[in-house]
Amino acid sequence: MTVASLSTIWPTYLKLVRHGAAPHALQTDIGWWNNHIIPFFGASCKLNKISSEKILEFRGVLSTKNLSPQTVRHILGLLRRVLNRAFEWRMIKAVPKFEIPRFDNKRDRFLSENEVEQLLFILKNRSQLWHDIVVLCVNTGLRFGEMRNLRAHNFDESNRMLHIRDTKSFSNRSIPLNEKAFEVLVQNKSKQEFIFMYDGKRLNRPGNSFLKAIEACGFNAGVTDRRYKVVFHTLRHTFASWLVQRGVHLLTVSKLLGHTSTEMTMRYAHLAPKQGRDAVDA
Numbered sequence: 001m002t003v004a005s006l007s008t009i010w011p012t013y014l015k016l017v018r019h020g021a022a023p024h025a026l027q028t029d030i031g032w033w034n035n036h037i038i039p040f041f042g043a044s045c046k047l048n049k050i051s052s053e054k055i056l057e058f059r060g061v062l063s064t065k066n067l068s069p070q071t072v073r074h075i076l077g078l079l080r081r082v083l084n085r086a087f088e089w090r091m092i093k094a095v096p097k098f099e100i101p102r103f104d105n106k107r108d109r110f111l112s113e114n115e116v117e118q119l120l121f122i123l124k125n126r127s128q129l130w131h132d133i134v135v136l137c138v139n140t141g142l143r144f145g146e147m148r149n150l151r152a153h154n155f156d157e158s159n160r161m162l163h164i165r166d167t168k169s170f171s172n173r174s175i176p177l178n179e180k181a182f183e184v185l186v187q188n189k190s191k192q193e194f195i196f197m198y199d200g201k202r203l204n205r206p207g208n209s210f211l212k213a214i215e216a217c218g219f220n221a222g223v224t225d226r227r228y229k230v231v232f233h234t235l236r237h238t239f240a241s242w243l244v245q246r247g248v249h250l251l252t253v254s255k256l257l258g259h260t261s262t263e264m265t266m267r268y269a270h271l272a273p274k275q276g277r278d279a280v281d282a
Contacts, residue, residue, distance in 0.1 A: 004046075004047055004086065004091045005043065005044050005045055005046050005047065006037070006038060006041055006042070006043055006044075006045050006047070007038075007043035007044060009047065009082060009085070009086055009091065010033060010082070012089075013082050013085055014026075014030075016085075017081075017085060022145070024204065028074075029078055032071075032074065032075045032078050033078065036062065036065075036075050037058075037075065037078070037079055040058050040061060041054070041058070047083065047086050047091055047092045048092050048093070050083065050096060051096055052096040052097050052098050054096075055076075055079070055096060055098040056098060058076075058079075059072070059076060059098070059101070062075060062076075068226060069101065072101065073100055073101060073102075076098070076100045076101075077100060080095070080098070080100070083095045083096070107227050107228075107231075107233060107234065107237060108227065108228070108237070108267070109227070109228045109229065109230060109234055109237065110234060110237040110238040110240075110241040110242075111138070111219075111230070111234060111235075111238045113242075115217070115219065116134075116138055116238065118217050119134060119213055119214070119217055120134060120135065122213040122216050122217060123209065123210070123213045126209045126212065126213055127207065127209035127210075129196065129198060129207075129209075130207055130209045130210045130213070132184045132187065132188055132196075133147060133196055133210075134210070134235060135180055135181065135184050136181050136184045136185065137232075137235040137236065137239070138235045138238050138239055139177075139178055139180050139181040139239065140162060140175050140177070140181050140239065141175070141235075141236045141239035141240055141256060141257050142164070142175075142236065143233070143236060144205075144206065144232050144233070146164050147196060147203075148194065148196065148202060148203040148204075149194070150162075150194060150195040150196060151193065151194055151195065152189055152190070152191075152195065154195075155185050155189055155195070156174075157185075157186065157189075160176065160177045160182055161174050161175065161176055161177060162174065162175045162177055162181070162185070164258065171258055171260060173255070173256070173258045175256055206231075206232040210232065214230055214231075217230075236257070239257075240253055240256075240257055240265070240268050241268055241271055243256070244268045244269075244271040245271050250262065250265050250266070250268065250269060251265075253265055253268065
């Protein structure tokens with residue numbers, strides 16, 4: 001059995017395992033590999049020399065960097081996936097055992113109706129594009145990646161539906177459109193490749209207009225815990241939270257969000273205590 005090194009297994013892993021991955025996801029993996037894993041272990045490090053103790057030391061080094069707990073988890077997870085493939089391809093006899101730290105990374109922050117109005121007012125004067133994107137996402141719960149992938153054929157104008165395909169959870173779903181979301185899509189539908197584009201280019205990340213508007217609203221002033229900061233994904237939490245507060249059943253919310261398990265939707269359960277009370281009374 002030939003023992004590969006980190007430098008030899010990585011191209012194979014990218015070619016066979018990450019082939020077809022989204023460009024931004026691929027670049028993230030490459031960044032974690034080149035900026036953290038390789039500098040610590042060394043490109044010539046043989047896979048069978050990576051012990052549980054060495055990984056524990058690596059985890060300690062990561063904890064000293066200015067990285068979020070979730071990023072540390074992702075880096076260790078990437079290393080584990082590569083080592084698992086090495087074992088599968090008979091490059092090593094066993095995968096070293098190590099724990100990946102767990103933590104509560106759930107973002108609970110959502111916007112009130114007044115906060116959304118404030119954000120939209122500022123965006124209206126800064127960028128019609130990002131104004132419309134916020135209106136759509138806060139009324140549909142779309143993830144950023146789902147929004148940026150929207151094409152004309154996803155918009156079913158006659159039935160007032162939005163059909164989401166190739167999602168993060170690999171489950172397709174259809175979302176009924178309320179008046180606000182419907183109007184935004186009618187106004188933005190065009191013959192360009194994607195519904196939302198900037199200067200003819202596909203969106204890669206939340207634009208400066210959106211970020212500056214968040215800053216102008218002061219939503220994150222004095223907030224140090226990233227779980228309570230307002231980010232683009234907050235729009236999805238806002239959509240879900242508003243639904244639950246208006247009495248929509250959690251199972252319906254789960255379906256609209258495209259969650260693969262109701263466990264993910266249960267984070268919103270505390271917003272609907274009446275549902276549990278009604279169930280017990282029934």
